[in-house]
Amino acid sequence: MKPVIALVGRPNVGKSTLFNRLTKTRDAIVADFAGLTRDRHYGNGRAGSREYIVIDTGGFEPDAGSGIFKEMAKQTRQAVAEADVVIFVVDAREGLSAQDHDIANELRRLGKPCLLAANKAEGMASSARLVDFYELGFGEVYAVSAAHGQGVRELVELALEPLNLPEPEDDEDVDAESRPIRLAVAGRPNVGKSTLINTWLGEERLVAFDMPGTTRDAITVPFERNGQRFELIDTAGLRRKGKVFEAIEKFSVVKTLQAIESANVVLLLLDATQGVTDQDAHIAGYALESGRAVVIAINKWDAVDSYQREQVNRQIESRLPFLKFASLHFISATKRQGLGPVWQAIVQAHRAANRKMSTPVLTRLLLEAVQFQAPKKSGMYRPKLRYAHQGGMNPPVIIIHGNSLEHVTDAYRRFLEGRFRKEFDLVGTPLRIEFKTSHNPFAEKNG
CATH class of the missing domain: 3.40.50.300 (P-loop containing nucleotide triphosphate hydrolases)
Incomplete structure (x- = not known):
């Protein structure tokens, strides 16, 4: 199972920017339960070969008595409960605040492993302002810049290190x-x-x-x-x-x-x-x-x-x-x-x-599809599809080789997908088609 990292902190400290940096996307899976005022956002991240789930939370006000801030605090507590480790994000530019102390006390009460990240710290790695954050009692203060990516990778590796995650099982050799x-x-x-x-x-x-x-x-x-x-x-x-x-x-x-x-x-x-x-x-x-x-x-x-x-x-x-x-x-x-x-x-x-698809059959289907309906020309270029082979299973991946394949349209991709699905009876599984264009050694000379 993938480990879970929760990002917690007061509003506007850069949690969402850090979330986007960790997931390498601006999208998020949203838990939009009925009745929730503010949602937690979920996404996938990767550090080297290690994958994880990261949760972005709203601004945390532990002592909020009612209204929207109470709901946001409730959501943050749920995220912490789901997490294996918490990254407590503070603002290096604004410095330590009373709300940071409140959040620190709440995180200690909840009892999850926690790393303290001072965000927006570009150029401040040795700043005296970071010393104040040691008052929060979480040990080392890690200076990061989510916007620029500085220190983020090291922070995640430190977060995952103590979890003693098992290596993914290599069961490809098992039928x-x-x-x-x-x-x-x-x-x-x-x-x-x-x-x-x-x-x-x-x-x-x-x-x-x-x-x-x-x-x-x-x-x-x-x-x-x-x-x-x-x-x-x-x-x-x-x-x-x-x-x-x-x-x-x-x-x-x-x-x-x-x-x-x-x-x-x-x-x-x-x-x-x-x-x-x-x-x-x-x-x-x-x-x-x-x-x-x-x-x-x-x-x-x-x-x-x-x-x-x-x-x-x-x-x-x-x-x-x-x-x-x-x-x-x-x-x-x-x-x-x-x-x-x-x-x-x-x-x-x-x-x-887990269907196995032979290269001769895939290539025959590809050439028959091209003969039935050739891909559209794009400017000077018409994609030339030459052969296909299987690149993986669960889900099946078909890799198509040729020239100018970057000009293949989404509609033509769907056309090919339909032909492959029908031949191999691929009901119930996604099918991924990847195009690999051959390098033209004369391209630079002709330019």
Whole structure:
């Protein structure tokens, strides 16, 4: 599981700038629960070969009594609870403030490992002003500049170092067919994840047991169905109660993100009575970004009328157009309706994600596609697609070689994707196509 770093501090100290620097993007996965006034932002970061999740929080006022600042403080405390380590960000230019002291006291009370980062410290590494921050009692003060990237990499490495993270398992040599399918059931609170999981555990008469987690309290539930082994990765708060698993509806964004990262297949569970929300789209987007195979299940289908069903179908087309590759199923977890086809789709998506595609077949398909419809000319250049080969699995990656491939349009990429998907039956998995242009040794001479 990826470790989690939370950025905490008072307003305007540069937390969001540091977040963007760590994630190398200006985008964020937003936990937009109903009723929240200020949201926590989640993103992926990487330090060398080590990946992590970073959480950006709003300005922290621990003693806020009511209103928006109380909600923001609540969100920050939740982020700290989800984190493995906290980076406490202060403003090196403005110096130490009383609010910094309040935040320091609160962080000590919460008891998470914490590093103190003095931001906006470009040119101030040896400034006497930084000495004041030692009063906060967190030991070393690390001078950084999020805007310029100074000291940021060293800060993250120091944050990750004491976590004793296990190295990623190298299981490429093990046949994917012989390993259990790791399945994450992801979705908003109250869509029926726990009900579905309990139905599975009861219906299949499974023997379930705890498997040790890594740095967090993650739980996987191994079980077998029709000879196929699965590992259900906890996103709904499974806890042992005696010898029986009791599913408690407990939503943690980090838990969901980590479960998606650890899975082979994600079952995206939607609520027919609520429709497709922005939060559903965020979870779906993260699954796609992670390259996971996806199956969509609409729960509580028995509880809606024909008009609502039509609305849900329209919302899926408009809000989840990027998941057209995923199969769609309508179920009722409480009445155990429609669950069989879901299992079949999960196995099919896993096989598609690990499909082996031979170079001769890929190249033949590519040349046939070009013959059927050549790519458009762009100015003086017309892309020439010469051959293709597989560049990876889970998700499948197809690498196409040729000349002037930077001019291939998105529409033509989708055209090629459709041809490859149809030939290899790639239902339920993302497909990534990469273009590699050959270097022309005469280009410079001709210039």
